[in-house]
Amino acid sequence: MITVFERPKSLTPAKTHYCPGCTHGIIHRLVAEVIDELDVREDTIGIAPVGCSVLAYNYFNLDMQEAAHGRAPAVATGIKRVHPDKVVFTYQGDGDLAAIGTAEIIHAAARGEKITTIFVNNAIYGMTGGQMAPTTLVGQEATTAPSGRNAETQGYPVRMSEILATIQGTAYIARVSVHNPQEVAKAKKAIKKAFQIQLERKGFALVEVLSTCPTNWGLTPLAAMKWLQENMIPYYPLGVQKTPEEVEV
Amino acid sequence: MAKVLMKGNEALGEAAVRAGCRFFFGYPITPQSELPHYLAKRLPEVGGVFLQAESEVAAINMVYGASGAGARVMTSSSSPGISLKMEGISYMAGAELPCVIVNMQRGGPGLGGIQPGQADYFQAVKGGGHGDYRLLVLAPASIQEMVDLMGKAFELADKYRNPVMILGDGILGQMMEPVEFPEMLDPASLPDKPYATTGAREREPRIVNSLFLDPVELEEHNLKLKEKYDHMVAEETRAESYFTEDSEIVLVAYGSSARVAKAAVDQARAQGIKAGLFRPITLFPFPKHQIQEACQNAKQVLTVEMSLGQMVEDVRYNLEFRIPVHFYGRVGGMVPTTRAVFDEIKRLVDGEVD
Amino acid sequence: MLRVEFDEERCKGCELCAAACPQRIIVMAPRLNTMGFHPATVTEQERCISCAFCARMCPDVVITVRKEEKKRG
Known part of the structure; x- marks a missing residue:
């Protein structure tokens, strides 16, 4: 018998604190698998955000820094400038990256920082109790939008990948999902590419991963996957927004 | 090495380079911009x-990030900018990361003005950011002292794994004086930092962090930090005493105000008034024993600041309220004049104020 | 050796693996693990095709998948 699937070395043995069916676990694993496959575990420094994945430093078997809310790209910039030959990545949620940390992500991208960002978009604040996120869909219920997000008073969800793709300093921007095994495979490919872009020093790379929050969406893990597919993907279309080839044209 | 004539902000920049600092991250603000320019x-x-x-x-x-990655690193700003940095300063104190922060104070509150001030004393010395933490705060009063303290600041930051603030003001940043620089320190000669995230090569991963969800652990962490601050109090106080041995009236001032106070003391001495100056160089830790010694013969104390009375609280506290402590201050970018401070000394000595 | 093995103590019973299994052989066990979840399990090991879809969907990295080595010649 040969093993075709086992726990990647870039994950610690720790049990995660994530709720059952939360896709953070899948995305952590994909990042760890990519780091293993690129054989850069001992050269990688990760930055954990504030939000549900605040404890990511306990789960990645890597050197890690915990950043203040939204500041991961600034912290990553500091690390990368000190160690330009190391692999530096941030792992951030939608509140972290698209609300409180908007300035930091935009300017890290604009500077073309040679870092990789994994942006987990589940359209809600999980850790603090299901509040409206910058990516909450119009009509989607949240504890701070009890009747659903009202575009008139609460505005519209932000498409960060599209915004970032317009910035010259970005080399690779892709949006993926993890709602079925095929999409998980594609997500992994994109994450691998985002790390390779950094290794090739081509510029800033970001992968937005559409993710579920069964607990705060009030759905079972399976129903949440279906909701993601039917509601999030139409607003947040999957695909590569920008690649280095496009830059060269 | 020969002396060179240099502006305060630029001299600080060169001093940082000499101290082995190779990383600077900052945002423009008056009156400190010559430092980033340099x-x-x-x-x-x-x-x-x-x-x-x-x-x-x-x-x-x-x-x-840079400090957590093991580098000697600094930033600089002026009052409103320092307020914005308070988040990161608290996180760095919590994560026990060294760095040097320069604050060339200007008048406040709010946008205030761009002329010199000393109204950020509370923010620098008492906290400013959230949580129980302390900054080591150094207060130079000349360009040469700024240069000397810059090297010391990096040394102390590494020694205590804590942010150190150089608390200057717009005058010190803008004025020119001849200075002598120390030899260049090679950052490669500095000892390895056992907490630095450099990639977990043939070792266990390292985590730079200030989050402790377990209250038992967080209390332990706070007590460990307190131990460091107690060490600073015991070992790092610095001050200058000027004509204090026989002084009936001792002036207490730091930074630019101390230069004005010193001139007023000279003027008073010239007129036969036994006046002296006590100048704290570390604001945290406050030089308690030194101030008590300097004021042992004093009948009264006059604190001079470019604020409406901030350090004066620490002066009273550290003198244990045994001597009357008076206050003279100007604010908003207005600088106390030697004449005004001298008049204040005279008024106090003549017993016009009880 | 089993083709598909579940670290039942880590399983949170989310059922994402069961939904992904093309053979429909993953079920939630009636027993509870120490976290209080019904862990995923497979009894019909011989029907497993080692596709690892279950493992790919598992947020808790509970599943190890193996397959027979191809015989040469």
């Missing part, structure tokens, strides 16, 4: 990195 040119010459961040908040978090 480093933008100077750091690349020595293989360093100067980066103009998108905000003060981003800058201090870049400092956090």
Whole structure:
């Protein structure tokens, strides 16, 4: 018998604190698998955000820094400038990256920082109790939008990948999902590419991963996957927004 | 090494480079901009990195990352910008990361003005950011002292794994004086930092962090930090005493105010008034024993600040309220004049104020 | 050796693996693990095709998948 699937070395043995069916676990694993496959575990420094994945430093078997809310790209910039030959990545949620940390992500991208960002978009604040996120869909219920997000008073969800793709300093921007095994495979490919872009020093790379929050969406893990597919993907279309080839044209 | 005539802000930049600092992250603000201007040119010459961040908040978090990655790193700003950096300063104190922060104070509150001030004493010395933490705060009063304290600041930051603030003001940043610089320290000669995230090569992963969800652990962490601050109090106080041995009236002032106070003391001495000056060089830790010694023969004390009375609280507290402590201050970018301070001394000595 | 093995103590019973299994052989065991979840399990090991879809969907990295080595010649 040969093993075709086992726990990647870039994950610690720790049990995660994530709720059952939360896709953070899948995305952590994909990042760890990519780091293993690129054989850069001992050269990688990760930055954990504030939000549900605040404890990511306990789960990645890597050197890690915990950043203040939204500041991961600034912290990553500091690390990368000190160690330009190391692999530096941030792992951030939608509140972290698209609300409180908007300035930091935009300017890290604009500077073309040679870092990789994994942006987990589940359209809600999980850790603090299901509040409206910058990516909450119009009509989607949240504890701070009890009747659903009202575009008139609460505005519209932000498409960060599209915004970032317009910035010259970005080399690779892709949006993926993890709602079925095929999409998980594609997500992994994109994450691998985002790390390779950094290794090739081509510029800033970001992968937005559409993710579920069964607990705060009030759905079972399976129903949440279906909701993601039917509601999030139409607003947040999957695909590569920008690649280095496009830059060269 | 021969002395060179240099502006305070630029001298600080060169002193940082000499102290082995190769990384600067900052955001422009008056009246400290000559420091980043200088480093933008100077750091690349020595293989360093100067980066103009998108905000003060981003800058201090870049400092956090760089420090956590093991580098000697600094940032500089002036009052409103320092307020923005408070988030990162608290995180750095919590994560026990060294760095040097320069504050060339200007008048406040709010946007205030761009002329010199000393109204950020409370913010620098008492906290400013959230949580139980302390900064080591150094207060130079000349360009040469700024240069000397810059080296010391990096040394202390590394020794205590804590942010150190150099609390200057717009006058010190802008004025020119002849200075002598120390020899260049090679950053490669500094000892390895056992907490630095450099990639977990043939060792266990390292985590730079200030989060302790378990209250038992967080209390332990706070007590461990307190132990460091107690060490600072026991070992790091610095001060200058000027004619204090026989003084009936001792002036207490730091930074630019101390220069004015010193001139007023000279004037008073010339007129036969036994006046002296006590100048704290460390504001935290406050030099308690030194001030008590300097004021042992004093009948009264006059604190002079470019604020409406901040350090004066620590002066009273550290003198244990045994001597009357008076206050003279100017604010908003207005600087106390030697004449006004001398008049105040005379008024107090003549018993016009009880 | 089993083709598909579940570290039942880590399983949170989310059922994402069961939904992904093309053979429909993953079920939630009636027993509870120490976290209080019904862990995923497979009894018909011989029907497993080692596709690892279950493992790919598992947020808790509970599943190890193996397959027979191809015989040469």
